[in-house]
Amino acid sequence: MTAPGLDLPDTARAYLGEVQQALAFDPQLASQVTAELQDHFSEALERKGGIDDGFLRGFGPPRHYAQAMTHAQAPRQLRASAGLMFTALLLIILTMNLRSAVLPEGGLDGRLSLAHWLDHYCLIVAFVGAVLTLVAARRLGRGQPLLPWLPPRLLPSLTLIALLLSCAGGAVLTWAALAMIAPSAFAAPLLTTAAEMVALALLAADQRRLLFYLRPQR
Structure with a gap:
């Protein structure tokens, strides 16, 4: 040491x-x-x-000093987290398009409309959350809040939840559609779902660390 x-x-x-x-x-x-x-x-x-x-x-006090050093790094860490969010979004959009190209569009049970809604609209919510996170990082660097009632630490969590819901909807649709295609075509949709899970796991690990940077100062 x-x-x-x-x-x-x-x-x-x-x-x-x-x-x-x-x-x-x-x-x-x-x-x-x-x-x-x-x-x-x-x-x-x-x-x-x-x-x-x-x-x-x-x-x-040592912990106050450590917290001050952490807080000074918060804007940079929040920007890096926003970049990771956009990377995850891009990957999920690409896998979504690949999945749509392989899986049949019609024939799915109408009861899966909620999965369709989650798959598409939660992705839009996640994109808005990533944009707001990037804006919040820039304002935090100037010592300004994005909104008085919206802590910066809440945005990454909401974005991750939206991405989780979108991927959950996509996974349900994939599982339902697998019964309609030949087993030889299973690889692409299963690999795209696995890629989404890996992206979400990396994002969740990053956000767990990010929350330490965004803790309110005492």
């Missing part, structure tokens, strides 16, 4: 440990922040010959 040859007092080591623990959700950020802290500590050792409690208090 500390740089080789850097002899820190126990209080400084404990401070670094708490900061690193608070940033454990993103090891890369934890490494970057603790390296910057070590630079500050090294400069203090050179100038003052030691690190006292007053010097550490200047950084604030």
Whole structure:
């Protein structure tokens, strides 16, 4: 955790440990922040010959310092998440078109109209959510909320839910249509459904990490 040859007092080591623990959700950020802290500590050792409690208090409580560093990275992380949303949307649209080209358009039970609705309209909702997430990231970088009543952390979650519902509708349609095609043609629709599931899993993992960046400051 500390740089080789850097002899820190126990209080400084404990401070670094708490900061690193608070940033454990993103090891890369934890490494970057603790390296910057070590630079500050090294400069203090050179100038003052030691690190006292007053010097550490200047950084604030370790968890508050970690949260401030996290919050500073939130706009960049939100933009990256929006980019991943658009990538997932593009993949799902491509797989949807491929599935439509392979599976029969007619003959499906009318009771599947809800699946049709989810497949198409939830995708539109997800696209709007991704656009709003990108706008929110830019406004967050300027210290401005998108809307006073709409926290930025809510947008990625709503977008993911819309994508999940769209893919669920598409999976139901695929399953129903498989009975109408030859087994030799199963590969394409099943692979497209699997690709959608992988995209959603990656997006869900990214958003789980993103929520740490968008936690309200205390």
